[in-house]
Amino acid sequence: MDGFMKLGLSRWLIEQCMQMGIRKPSPVQENCIPPILEGRDCMGCAKTGSGKTAAFVLPILQKLSEDPYGIFCLVLTPTRELAYQIAEQFRVLGKPLGLKDCIIVGGMDMVSQALELSKKPHVVIATPGRLADHIRSSNTFSMKRIKFLVMDEADRLLEQGCTDFTEELQVILGAIPAKRQTLLFSATLTDTLQELKSVAMNKPFFWESTSEVKTVEQLDQKYLLVPEKVKDAYLVHLIQKFQDEHEDWSIIIFTSTCKDCQILNMMLRRFNFPSIALHSMMKQKERFAALGRFKSSFYKILIATDLASRGLDIPTVQVVINHNTPGLPKIYIHRVGRTARAGRSGLAITLVTQYDIHLVHSIEEQIKMKLIEYAVKESEVLNILTQVNVTRRACEIKLEGTDFDEKKEINKRKQLILEGKDPDLEAKRKAELEKLKKQKKKFKEHIRDAIRKEKDDQIRRKQKKKQQE
Numbered sequence: 001m002d003g004f005m006k007l008g009l010s011r012w013l014i015e016q017c018m019q020m021g022i023r024k025p026s027p028v029q030e031n032c033i034p035p036i037l038e039g040r041d042c043m044g045c046a047k048t049g050s051g052k053t054a055a056f057v058l059p060i061l062q063k064l065s066e067d068p069y070g071i072f073c074l075v076l077t078p079t080r081e082l083a084y085q086i087a088e089q090f091r092v093l094g095k096p097l098g099l100k101d102c103i104i105v106g107g108m109d110m111v112s113q114a115l116e117l118s119k120k121p122h123v124v125i126a127t128p129g130r131l132a133d134h135i136r137s138s139n140t141f142s143m144k145r146i147k148f149l150v151m152d153e154a155d156r157l158l159e160q161g162c163t164d165f166t167e168e169l170q171v172i173l174g175a176i177p178a179k180r181q182t183l184l185f186s187a188t189l190t191d192t193l194q195e196l197k198s199v200a201m202n203k204p205f206f207w208e209s210t211s212e213v214k215t216v217e218q219l220d221q222k223y224l225l226v227p228e229k230v231k232d233a234y235l236v237h238l239i240q241k242f243q244d245e246h247e248d249w250s251i252i253i254f255t256s257t258c259k260d261c262q263i264l265n266m267m268l269r270r271f272n273f274p275s276i277a278l279h280s281m282m283k284q285k286e287r288f289a290a291l292g293r294f295k296s297s298f299y300k301i302l303i304a305t306d307l308a309s310r311g312l313d314i315p316t317v318q319v320v321i322n323h324n325t326p327g328l329p330k331i332y333i334h335r336v337g338r339t340a341r342a343g344r345s346g347l348a349i350t351l352v353t354q355y356d357i358h359l360v361h362s363i364e365e366q367i368k369m370k371l372i373e374y375a376v377k378e379s380e381v382l383n384i385l386t387q388v389n390v391t392r393r394a395c396e397i398k399l400e401g402t403d404f405d406e407k408k409e410i411n412k413r414k415q416l417i418l419e420g421k422d423p424d425l426e427a428k429r430k431a432e433l434e435k436l437k438k439q440k441k442k443f444k445e446h447i448r449d450a451i452r453k454e455k456d457d458q459i460r461r462k463q464k465k466k467q468q469e
């Protein structure tokens, strides 16, 4: 109790922590809570599962209790599932305050969300796309008095990857006061630090855990070098092994695409494994249901895309298997961070094909440690190889018979329509953006070449002059 008391937190909050089994502050909490209470902006970079959520929830609740009003705080997060998880922490820790929260995420009813927003909840937890839609389309709520803006998984929110939140963030930042406290958290903040600094203005306090290794100590990190064609047989073998050896282990398997996720789930089901899929082509209600059933251990195996790679906190997960080697080290860090959380141990196995060895090297370079080879009895894998390959093919044929690929296109269009965008216009805009990007790249290359040429010419002129002298 002393530990939290020293940080300046009130007794009622500390008692709430105790009820959640949080007895002693973790380093990220110890270091970030005091500056947040002092009114400073804060960027916290700490390993996965180290309690970053409570590091911002606790001081916000304390400040809210001193001056309660709505809307007091806005939390942005990249995925819908994560929004619900964060809301739960606010709810549990803020229970004595009678905290009113509101979750604003895509895939759910917009009208009821608008109604909730108009009731001035203390805390709004949102994914950027849907919140921006509400701001654009409604004048029944105001975020002009917001005191805290939190960006959880801040690097993901600010990076310009496949889901680019730039436009939505601009809308949101325009609707909240410039005078606010901004809190940014992630396990991989340092890459995008400069961009992050431009979002936080108020004497930002930056804290990063000192450990050189970027993954947690209790995590056993292995790789398995496998030929592409026999990958699934290795996967089935691994799962069978874990299931035989450990009764109550849960496993998350990460795949690179929704289709692969779906096929693997169909395949594992045919082998009678208790598995469930989670990917963005599922309806939102199905996504929540799948996650709920996995969390309650009804299903022991979750096969997911990177939708589930960040933030999800499921203590029973003992093993993470990367069915594909992640293309970026930071994706690897977040994926394997779904196990070995809050001091527990865990195992991560990455399946590596001959084409992915360079990816493993860049992962090792970034996490500052070597992955160790996982030993497998090859003869046991060979025994099931034909059966697994035949089953996979049967599942692929079954999926081809459905409208999975078409659905993907339709889903994309539906999503755009829901967001109030014209799918055809969006496609045109995307193509134009691509064209512009290419032109910009070409222009940059052209400038670079011109500079290089100019430098070479200068050197040549100097050399010529010297020779003439």
Ligand SMILES: Nc1ncnc2c1ncn2[C@@H]1O[C@H](COP(=O)(O)OP(=O)(O)OP(=O)(O)O)[C@@H](O)[C@H]1O
Pocket: 020, 021, 022, 023, 024, 025, 026, 029, 046, 047, 048, 049, 050, 051, 052, 053, 054, 186, 187, 310, 311, 312, 313, 337, 338, 341, 342
């Ligand atoms: N001081 C603490 N002592 C023990 N457990 C804690 C403490 N703080 C938080 N926890 C628990 O640790 C787990 C992980 O916390 P949290 O989800 O906030 O991690 P995180 O750092 O945000 O991880 P990620 O980077 O994966 O999002 C949660 O179940 C949380 O209740």
